[in-house]
Amino acid sequence: MDFLNALVAFTNFVIVPASAYGAQLAIGALGVTLIYGILRFSNFAHGETMAFGTMVVLLVTGLFQQWGISLGPLPTALLALPFGIAAAAALVLFTDKTVYKFYRRVKAAPVMLVIVSMGVMFMMNGILRMIIGTDDRRFADGERFIIRARDFKEWTGLSEGLAIRTTQVLTIVVALITVALLFWFLNKTRTGKSMRAYSDNEDLALLSGINPERVVMITWLVVAALATVAGTLYGLDKSFKPFVYMQLLLPIFASAIVGGLGSPLGAIAGGFVIAFSEITLTYAFKKVVTYLGPDGWSPDGLVQLLSTDYKFAVSFAILIIVLLFKPTGLFKGKSV
């Protein structure tokens, strides 16, 4: 029985990756939840918005690398992030003006807007493929690890290594900063309060002199920023592949719904709930169990609850359970 090694293995393969993945989902879900709260529809094009922002970050990163601009140990992508946000903002404002504005004016039902956003999703997806293709691209540079498995073993003398990648720490740090800024914005500034007022009660907001078009515009800007940050963090941590962002839509929506649609705090909690369940359920516990069991014994199987192929099924199952038993989510959002 070797408790310490088991703990290290568990941290290395579950806690660290799940925290990073959870932070990425949380920021993605924040975007979805803001759109739902303020524009009152589920934006299916959110994954594509993330992909578009990330694509621009990737292209600008490439440019910077050519020019020899870098951030030292940190990924160059951080420098390119503002450009990605600007491009994503331009894209969503353009779609809002050309597409969504019309449906707002005719007061279309939310279901109709969902279908419309699906159309937007296909369009954006096509544009993405035309610009950058469907290949897998890595754009993380700089120092790859903060703690290497080998170094960790040397320091501690344990047989199990713990590796912490730069991108994982970066994800969490950037996520914390983003969330802090967002909450400060929503709770303390007049603009943010107008957004919350509009989300609470649209009719009253209008009759209190709040300009709806401005609220909508600012919402899109904030959402574009969140989407690009989430997409870039995900891309840095894994790799950039346009198609993956479309698949990410499911866990992101699951996070937003689990936390309660329309509730920013819920989106964050939901992101971590989904990430931890997904990774815990698909992790092969063989190593951990071997350490914990009697000496010289190890389980025959992988001790894995679900094959990783089924990781999306986890989000789906959680989604269904929440919708059945607590439709408003953990933080009392709007019921769907």
Next chain:
Amino acid sequence: MIEVRDLHMHFGGFRAVDGASLTIEKGTITGLIGPNGAGKTSLFNCIAGVLTPTSGHVFFDGEEITGMKPHNLFHKGILRTFQIAHEFHSMTCRENLMMVPAGQHGETLWNTWFGRKRIADEERALRAKADEVLEFLTIEHISDLKAGEVSGGQKKLLELGRTMMVDAKMVFLDEVGAGVNRTLLYTIGDAIKRLNVERGYTFCMIEHDMDFIKQLCDPVIVMAQGSVMATGTADEIMSNEQVIEAYLGTGVKNKKKESAS
């Protein structure tokens, strides 16, 4: 002050407002009564910009405001409250009031980040004003409660308070007394009266409680089937045969007779 000329609001084949014409004089508390489905709320919605009328005109101080958006009307000083009280439920009552004055310095994205000092000054002034309003309405004890958690009557007072955060000229009250107990109704009535006298607000209120109407309103406009049926003082209206027939019912008549004999 407000002039409505031959206003029509049709929903498909249904004529909610069917050729209504009326005037609301400056400085009055005009009552608007009528049976359910007479088109009172639709008329309100048309004037307040929530609905765009099918045809007809609305004038405010001689200027045409037909079909203007609510937030633009707000800037002109035309405000309304709702039959079922609306509030920003996730904010405190004080914050609810502080939301109201539009065109605040902190409203643009740029100033949010780079004009902190001016915003802070502005917020302080607003806070003082909100506290003053809460005190005026005698509900200062709820200022830090979430607006979603206070009672229905307090929400109604909060709605009234909202109109006091700006220099409203014309306020439309949609059944401000509905579902409110007698004591609170008295407070609301008192606040309306004081606003009218002390601050020169013009009110137009939809109401069903005839005693409340009689206490506050002059003149009273009666609507039926989408158009104006009669206009006059509360007493005139209550003795108008046609109105009794259509709306008040014979109960009022009998009561009158009883009190006369």
